[in-house]
Amino acid sequence: MPVASPTIEILRAPAERMRGVAEIAARHSGEVDREGRFPQEAVDALKAERLLGVMVPKRFGGEGLSLIETAELCTILGQACGSTAMIYAMHQIKASSLVSHGGSSPWHADFMRELVEQQHLLASATTEGGIGGDLRNSICAVNVADGRFTLEKDATVISYGLYADAILVTCRRSPDAQSSDQSMVVVKRGDYTLDKTTGWDTLGMRGTCSEGFRLVSAGDAAQIFPQPFSEIAAQSMLSASHILWGAVWFGIAADAVARAQAYVRAAARKQPGSLPPGALRLAEVVAMLQDMKASVIAGVVRYEAAMSRPDELSSMGFAAEMNNLKVTTSQRAAQIVTHAMLITGLSGYKNDTPFSVGRHLRDVTSAAIMISNDRILSNTSNLLLVSRFDTSLVN
Amino acid sequence: MRDRIRKLIAERKVVAVDVDTLTDTSDLYEAGLSSFASIQFMLALEDEFDIEFPERMLTRKTFVSIESIDRSIAELIGEQV
Numbered sequence: 219m220p221v222a223s224p225t226i227e228i229l230r231a232p233a234e235r236m237r238g239v240a241e242i243a244a245r246h247s248g249e250v251d252r253e254g255r256f257p258q259e260a261v262d263a264l265k266a267e268r269l270l271g272v273m274v275p276k277r278f279g280g281e282g283l284s285l286i287e288t289a290e291l292c293t294i295l296g297q298a299c300g301s302t303a304m305i306y307a308m309h310q311i312k313a314s315s316l317v318s319h320g321g322s323s324p325w326h327a328d329f330m331r332e333l334v335e336q337q338h339l340l341a342s343a344t345t346e347g348g349i350g351g352d353l354r355n356s357i358c359a360v361n362v363a364d365g366r367f368t369l370e371k372d373a374t375v376i377s378y379g380l381y382a383d384a385i386l387v388t389c390r391r392s393p394d395a396q397s398s399d400q401s402m403v404v405v406k407r408g409d410y411t412l413d414k415t416t417g418w419d420t421l422g423m424r425g426t427c428s429e430g431f432r433l434v435s436a437g438d439a440a441q442i443f444p445q446p447f448s449e450i451a452a453q454s455m456l457s458a459s460h461i462l463w464g465a466v467w468f469g470i471a472a473d474a475v476a477r478a479q480a481y482v483r484a485a486a487r488k489q490p491g492s493l494p495p496g497a498l499r500l501a502e503v504v505a506m507l508q509d510m511k512a513s514v515i516a517g518v519v520r521y522e523a524a525m526s527r528p529d530e531l532s533s534m535g536f537a538a539e540m541n542n543l544k545v546t547t548s549q550r551a552a553q554i555v556t557h558a559m560l561i562t563g564l565s566g567y568k569n570d571t572p573f574s575v576g577r578h579l580r581d582v583t584s585a586a587i588m589i590s591n592d593r594i595l596s597n598t599s600n601l602l603l604v605s606r607f608d609t610s611l612v613n
Numbered sequence: 614m615r616d617r618i619r620k621l622i623a624e625r626k627v628v629a630v631d632v633d634t635l636t637d638t639s640d641l642y643e644a645g646l647s648s649f650a651s652i653q654f655m656l657a658l659e660d661e662f663d664i665e666f667p668e669r670m671l672t673r674k675t676f677v678s679i680e681s682i683d684r685s686i687a688e689l690i691g692e693q694v
Contacts, residue, residue, distance in 0.1 A: 396629050396645035534671040604655045
């Protein structure tokens with residue numbers, strides 16, 4: 219009697235799978251950018267390669283990838299299409315909140331299993347009309363009665379909201395809670411309706427489709443995270459956001475530098491024996507890229523040292539360092555891509571050459587304003603009134 | 614000491630509710646303590662008690678309630694004598 223052999227799913231290494239997705243993303247990046255449309259082909263490929271649940275711990279069916287391993291995946295994708303990479307990073311930031319805070323809640327643990335099985339794409343609804351990008355305050359509140367919740371939000375930005383399978387929504391903990399006393403709720407497709415309120419015709423990152431919606435939702439009260447949102451924001455969202463965004467921007471910057479290098483090498487081959495005019499600037503921009511890489515890696519090292527200590531993750535010194543990581547990498551990325559354009563000249567400025575860096579430049583300008591650097595610096599300046607920065611080289 | 618902490622909370626309008634409605638263990642963040650107000654409050658505490666909060670105390674947990682603030686200040690004053 220034949221015995222069915224157990225099915226063992228052997229997945230290739232995540233980075234190898236991501237390189238395949240990046241090829242697809244690169245093929246469609248021009249059109250996604252021109253038409254400002256969702257990168258459906260690349261997101262389908264991410265799902266087919268089972269890359270959406272990689273951060274989920276193995277005990278819930280995932281691959282238990284660390285933040286640095288996930289950051290590398292963001293960088294690979296960022297070299298192909300900034301919008302797709304940012305969508306992937308935003309999804310993983312939401313996933314990291316589930317991983318860090320959902321394990322002890324049966325509903326969220328089940329949801330993690332479901333995320334892996336069905337490759338759910340997670341979106342975020344933190345921005346709100348009347349509050350703007352200050353994600354640590356909410357106007358809307360979740361209402362709980364008889365084990366069910368209802369929640370309505372004027373969400374002025376939900377990136378790829380129409381294409382997501384679930385949305386993590388911030389709100390006040392109850393209708394009588396203060397604006398800073400917040401919860402986060404997981405609403406699944408079917409739990410909510412979205413009425414579009416604003417569009418997304420932007421300079422760059424045109425494929426993220428970060429439109430505004432009126433969100434109306436209802437579901438099981440167990441879908442509300444048991445921890446206050448303040449803990450989630452401080453202990454997982456802040457570091458995951460700034461590290462994974464930095465990884466995306468590094469990918470975009472690295473691809474622009476690769477194009478600049480290809481341009482200089484082509485020029486060198488045409489004029490043997492002499493150094494092309496852009497060669498010196500190339501050396502300069504490679505140094506800038508290396509410096510940016512060091513910032514991202516230092517951020518990861520700092521995070522890994524703090525990750526198992528909730529007190530450290532909630533400390534002001536840690537928040538200040540993570541804030542600085544975002545400000546520094548966002549500025550650096552824009553400088554690097556601008557530099558790459560100086561090297562590639564008209565060939566880089568045009569949209570239809572192998573050396574084009576226009577999309578990179580437009581995409582990367584979003585870095586300084588997605589959570590405005592001014593808001594972050596003002597927050598850090600407040601922290602520095604009491605917190606003393608770390609003067610050691612090695613912690 | 615707790616009375617002095619309460620007085621500061623009231624004077625500096627640190628929270629969104631009347632300080633008399635707070636117990637010593639009430640969660641100040643739930644009472645509307647924002648991150649900006651919390652820093653201003655820490656500076657006021659440092660001034661009032663002539664102390665400096667070391668880095669290890671600059672966490673949410675230290676400032677979560679009147680009781681936890683009292684405990685931290687007592688520890689710092691204890692270290693000074």
